[in-house]
Amino acid sequence: MERDLDAIMISSLVNVRYLTGFTGSNGALVVRPDGADILATDGRYTTQAGAQAPDLELLIERGCATALVGRVAETGGDRIGYESHVVTIDGLGSLQTAAATNRSGVDLLSVGPVVEALRVIKDTHEIEALRAACSIADAALASLIAAGGLRAGRSEREVGRDLDNRMLGLGAEAVSFETIVAAGANSAIPHHRPTDAVLVVGDFVKLDFGSTFAGYHSDMTRTLVLGPPADWQREIYDLVATAQRLGREALIVGASVVDVDAAARAPIVDAGHGAAFSHGLGHGVGLEIHEAPALSALGAGRLAADMAVTVEPGVYLAGRGGVRIEDTLVVGTDGPDLLTMTSKELVAL
Amino acid sequence: MERDLDAIMISSLVNVRYLTGFTGSNGALVVRPDGADILATDGRYTTQAGAQAPDLELLIERGCATALVGRVAETGGDRIGYESHVVTIDGLGSLQTAAATNRSGVDLLSVGPVVEALRVIKDTHEIEALRAACSIADAALASLIAAGGLRAGRSEREVGRDLDNRMLGLGAEAVSFETIVAAGANSAIPHHRPTDAVLVVGDFVKLDFGSTFAGYHSDMTRTLVLGPPADWQREIYDLVATAQRLGREALIVGASVVDVDAAARAPIVDAGHGAAFSHGLGHGVGLEIHEAPALSALGAGRLAADMAVTVEPGVYLAGRGGVRIEDTLVVGTDGPDLLTMTSKELVAL
Numbered sequence: 001m002e003r004d005l006d007a008i009m010i011s012s013l014v015n016v017r018y019l020t021g022f023t024g025s026n027g028a029l030v031v032r033p034d035g036a037d038i039l040a041t042d043g044r045y046t047t048q049a050g051a052q053a054p055d056l057e058l059l060i061e062r063g064c065a066t067a068l069v070g071r072v073a074e075t076g077g078d079r080i081g082y083e084s085h086v087v088t089i090d091g092l093g094s095l096q097t098a099a100a101t102n103r104s105g106v107d108l109l110s111v112g113p114v115v116e117a118l119r120v121i122k123d124t125h126e127i128e129a130l131r132a133a134c135s136i137a138d139a140a141l142a143s144l145i146a147a148g149g150l151r152a153g154r155s156e157r158e159v160g161r162d163l164d165n166r167m168l169g170l171g172a173e174a175v176s177f178e179t180i181v182a183a184g185a186n187s188a189i190p191h192h193r194p195t196d197a198v199l200v201v202g203d204f205v206k207l208d209f210g211s212t213f214a215g216y217h218s219d220m221t222r223t224l225v226l227g228p229p230a231d232w233q234r235e236i237y238d239l240v241a242t243a244q245r246l247g248r249e250a251l252i253v254g255a256s257v258v259d260v261d262a263a264a265r266a267p268i269v270d271a272g273h274g275a276a277f278s279h280g281l282g283h284g285v286g287l288e289i290h291e292a293p294a295l296s297a298l299g300a301g302r303l304a305a306d307m308a309v310t311v312e313p314g315v316y317l318a319g320r321g322g323v324r325i326e327d328t329l330v331v332g333t334d335g336p337d338l339l340t341m342t343s344k345e346l347v348a349l
Numbered sequence: 350m351e352r353d354l355d356a357i358m359i360s361s362l363v364n365v366r367y368l369t370g371f372t373g374s375n376g377a378l379v380v381r382p383d384g385a386d387i388l389a390t391d392g393r394y395t396t397q398a399g400a401q402a403p404d405l406e407l408l409i410e411r412g413c414a415t416a417l418v419g420r421v422a423e424t425g426g427d428r429i430g431y432e433s434h435v436v437t438i439d440g441l442g443s444l445q446t447a448a449a450t451n452r453s454g455v456d457l458l459s460v461g462p463v464v465e466a467l468r469v470i471k472d473t474h475e476i477e478a479l480r481a482a483c484s485i486a487d488a489a490l491a492s493l494i495a496a497g498g499l500r501a502g503r504s505e506r507e508v509g510r511d512l513d514n515r516m517l518g519l520g521a522e523a524v525s526f527e528t529i530v531a532a533g534a535n536s537a538i539p540h541h542r543p544t545d546a547v548l549v550v551g552d553f554v555k556l557d558f559g560s561t562f563a564g565y566h567s568d569m570t571r572t573l574v575l576g577p578p579a580d581w582q583r584e585i586y587d588l589v590a591t592a593q594r595l596g597r598e599a600l601i602v603g604a605s606v607v608d609v610d611a612a613a614r615a616p617i618v619d620a621g622h623g624a625a626f627s628h629g630l631g632h633g634v635g636l637e638i639h640e641a642p643a644l645s646a647l648g649a650g651r652l653a654a655d656m657a658v659t660v661e662p663g664v665y666l667a668g669r670g671g672v673r674i675e676d677t678l679v680v681g682t683d684g685p686d687l688l689t690m691t692s693k694e695l696v697a698l
Contacts, residue, residue, distance in 0.1 A: 023542075024540065025540065042627075042628065043539075043627030043628055044539040044540045044627060044628050045539075045540065046627070047537070047538050047667060048538060048540075062647060082438075084437065084438035084439045085437055085438075085439040085440075086437060087437060087438055088433065088434055088435060088436060088437055088438075089433035089434075089436055089437075089438065089441055089459060090433045090434040090459075090461070091434075092438055110438060110439075112439070157517075161514065161517050161518075165510065165514065168506075168510050169510075174527065178523065188396070189396055189397060190392075190393040190394075191373065191374065191393045191394065191397075193372075193522075278391075278392030278393060278395070279391065279392055279393050298411060318396060
């Protein structure tokens with residue numbers, strides 16, 4: 001264990017899940033070098049924690065993190081690491097009090113995102129969970145289109161609920177995030193919440209959605225046109241499709257995340273739409289819908305094999321409409337593994 | 350402004366929403382004594398922020414909080430408050446760096462949950478939003494039962510999706526949380542996630558669910574029996590119903606939250622089931638599904654008029670089944686205002 005820590009306190013619930021399998025809404029974990037880890041949760045989850053993490057010592061206490069720090073301090077732990085990107089200023093104060101109540105001289109030391117650093121690289125089971133989540137989303141969209149679910153007269157909300165139900169019916173445990181259905185001028189709002197606005201012939205319809213499977217999130221965006229596309233629609237669609245292809249092709253082991261973003265951004269900037277691509281190219285995806293690495297001009301670091309990321313350039317023309325095309329992929333030495341398989345040809349319904 | 354602060358940085362997104370109406374997924378707010386508040390968000394939300402908070406100065410920058418601190422420091426702010434229950438240890442480090450980059454001598458000072466303290470007391474619009482959310486949940490459950498949706502042979506997941514769709518069809522903007530449908534022995538798990546387990550005659554079926562309306566959450570639990578209840582089922586149902594009534598009756602302006610919890614807990618403890626009521630009595634509800642005050646032996650403070658809370662005692666008998674009955678109510682000088690109207694008589698389907 002780094003820096004001779006006696007224990008690391010894991011407060012992030014998703015990190016607790018990653019390390020233990022426990023999925024309750026309140027919990028914390030102490031990891032110790034001798035393997036005598038302890039999972040804390042409250043009384044609502046006693047049964048569940050025992051079933052999901054049968055090999056761990058269990059501590060039932062509503063204030064999980066403070067109880068765990070108290071326990072470690074009481075059993076002689078002098079140097080306890082904590083997640084400084086998760087623990088709040090007040091939270092650290094509580095941990096310090098809990099430690100001092102049990103014994104003086106206990107140091108709480110920042111360890112930062114050590115678990116997130118592990119989570120960036122997906123193992124085979126994680127990749128298969130992501131693939132299953134993506135394949136549910138693919139099948140749901142195909143069935144929505146086949147059933148005529150994308151038609152003039154339906155509201156964004158109706159389309160979103162229909163798509164969500166198809167994902168759940170296909171075995172999704174949940175939706176990854178609130179499904180975005182953005183029609184017409186609303187498609188120019190990158191993160192639009194579905195409204196009662198009705199789809200109209202000639203509209204762009206942008207769908208950004210995903211499902212979770214075994215805790216892992218899929219993320220996909222497709223933009224379609226209701227009826228024959230106008231020239232301006234075809235033009236920005238082709239531009240975004242080109243950018244997205246260049247982004248996928250830039251997913252090379254060892255590439256800097258800044259360069260990947262730049263590769264996809266270049267044609268959009270060259271076409272004079274740089275300001276209309278108002279977000280980063282993509283993000284890591286796994287137990288969280290947004291996790292490391294960020295594929296962005298503001299990101300840092302390089303790609304490694306078995307990182308799962310999205311590639312999602314967009315061009316948004318306020319008042320007219322916008323296009324985003326997004327896939328979830330896994331970086332690999334033989335090129336990226338595309339998990340979202342829906343065609344990216346311009347579909348005119 | 351307290352302690353002569355030049356500004357308070359609001360980092361909690363739900364607090365930003367409460368103060369400004371902005372609902373994006375990235376944002377921060379600076380509140381200043383002269384009213385020159387600034388809302389920061391990133392490029393995805395430029396249009397939305399302008400529409401939702403038209404009177405505020407807008408700063409578009411991905412690192413919202415650091416950009417705002419930089420701006421305040423640059424314009425002469427020396428004493429900047431921050432939410433110490435929200436800002437992480439690493440986050441405070443970034444804010445300090447952002448301040449120091451612009452000017453030396455800027456102090457960042459903990460202000461704690463000042464906005465949450467405001468949010469505890471609901472105004473008329475908030476209460477009406479809560480009432481609408483509760484009434485959608487009531488209507489959805491009534492329609493589920495009327496349609497025969499609670500019947501042997503359906504899975505917990507099917508029932509949950511059906512109930513969710515009825516809420517969304519009735520105008521819910523979302524579900525408040527993942528709907529709990531727990532049948533048979535699963536009803537003894539307080540926070541059970543729906544599975545493919547099938548409802549069987551003789552089962553308890555516990556439904557804990559809610560909808561959101563204008564951002565406000567409803568929360569209700571009902572436990573029914575499929576077929577004629579057995580004696581043990583009637584017995585624990587009546588016990589929990591009594592506890593729940595006592596809890597509601599204890600919702601008096603000025604009552605301590607500890608006493609409210611104790612009032613409902615007493616009959617359960619007297620019946621020898623104290624250990625089987627493994628959680629607090631209830632919680633505040635509003636823009637978040639769980640917010641202050643906690644009605645719990647570990648809570649603190651007293652009830653005031655226009656606090657919105659849940660009252661939800663339960664008894665869970667591992668391997669057999671459990672009962673929870675929960676309402677959402679608003680504390681008032683003439684007694685609580687019951688927002689969830691579904692009957693609490695034992696329903697045998």
